[in-house]
Amino acid sequence: MAVVSRLAVARVSSDGAARPAAAGGRRTRTALAGVRFPPAARTGRTRRGGAVAASPPTEEAVQMTEPLTKDDLVAYLVSGCKPKENWRIGTEHEKFGFEVDTLRPIKYDQIRDILNGLAERFDWDKIMEGDNVIGLKQGKQSISLEPGGQFELSGAPLETLHQTCAEVNSHLYQVKAVGEEMGIGFLGLGFQPKWALSDIPIMPKGRYEIMKNYMPKVGTLGLDMMFRTCTVQVNLDFSSEQDMIRKFRAGLALQPIATAIFANSPFKEGKPNGFLSLRSHIWTDTDNNRAGMLPFVFDNSFGFEQYVDYALDVPMYFVYRNKKYIDCTGMSFRDFMQGKLPQAPGELPTLNDWENHLTTIFPEVRLKRYLEMRGADGGPWRRLCALPAFWVGLLYDEESLQSIIDMTFDWTKEEREMLRRKVPVTGLKTPFRDGYVRDLAEEVLKLAKSGLERRGYKEVGFLREVDEVVRTGVTPAERLLNLYETKWQRNVDHVFEHLLY
Secondary structure, eight states, X not given: OEEEETTEEEEEOTTSOEEEEOXXXXXXXXXXXXXXXXXXXXXXXXXXXXXXXXSSOOGXXXXXXXOOOHHHHHHHHHTTOOOGGXXXXXXXXXXXXXXXXXXXXXXXXXXXXXXXXXXXXXOOXXXXXXXXXXXXXXXXXEEEEOTTOOEEEEOOOBSSHHXXXXXXXXXXXXXXXXXXXXXXEEEXXXXXXXXXXXXSOOOSOHHHHHHHHHHHHHOSSHHHHHHHBXXXXXXXXXXXXXXXXXXXXXXXXXXXXXXXXXXXXXXXXXXXXXXXXXXXXXXXXXXXXXXXXXXXXXXXXXXXXXXXXXXXXXXXXXEEETTEEEEOXXXXXXXXXXXXXXXXXXXXXXXXXXXXXXXXXXXXXXXXXXXXXXXXXXXXXXXXXXXXXXXXXXXXXXXXXXXXXXXXXXXXXXXXXXXXXXXXXXXXGOEETTEEHHHHHHHHHHHHHHHHHHHTSOOGGGGXXXXXXXHHOOOHHHHHHHHHHTTTTXXXXXXXXXXXX
């Protein structure tokens, strides 16, 4: 949680002390003067096997003594600006748990036992919602549950890709050690390959019940998104408003290229589904009020304030009060700021509410106090290391970033949208101008490698996993489809062994 005072940005550490941090972007008035923070005892880690606050944070984490303003919301995003030496790499990756004997999705009681086993054996703290353990926390890492029981690691912000890949390996080792004893495996794929929506268990998290009821009102594929997809995501920092804008634009323009290179969701209910990345396609009809390619990011007027305006107009999902989720679907955060939510009359938002609201927006690149690259399917562990390498090489190196800005400068809104819609079907073979997406991918991969070389951490090797994909133009999904038609004799069950972590 950040507090902005006298135009300086301060961070609140786990011991409750305010620490100065670099700020960038536009200057803002003194903000958040009415925010006070709880005693440090509420924020620190507990003893081994203990429990930490429910996720999302309780409303007690910050109390307002005067209403939030739009400037406060802008200042919250501005507080993410960091000097380059403080930039870090964050990865988030989801995977499907399944019973090894039956291949069926695991239920909550099995997931609960895995979480308890990880807490006891590897010193994680439990995150509770009521009487249910719904996640784990250890330092700056956390494990959470997606709506259908997809198991997600949200990694710590780390300095190098070597550290990132070591974190992934450690997590997969721990999960495998506990899961194997219970007859449970984990699958690296972008879409559930075998089981129908009705076969997927629902996790006992209040926000997911609200989303489950709302999704069919705003799109046809939202429940598939919630219960049958897995993604890998990379989170990256920016130094200023201008740096954020350049990275946001480069990330949006190239997101379909990443979708193609990492396409890995060609099966549905035991058969080919007609897509190379069904997961990516699903987002095109989940809820277009909160997903998509955000064309306004390419407007000359774009900045932190314009993103706040966009987010304020994205309909809300919920408010979290008294350890309960209040269904506010379709309501306006602007009304909330005036105390006019019918479901919570007189309630005013805290920064926690704003932070939670930002997590319910799902574009291909998402802005919080960092940028999230959201276009890749879940996959095997080597690809979990390759994706951050791809984006770090492009966006953390000034020369590569400028090359991307120059390459994509004249792409039209219609061309970006065409790539977004066609790449999930045809991958690297998608036509673009006088060539194909594969041609773009070759150029982009060279820039990523050059960027990693200039970083000087010997990280280029992490991109070897996607070298052959780009060289041949054959996506991971197409390799799976070939196995399905040949070696697997049209039996999708083999994918559970092929992509077992």
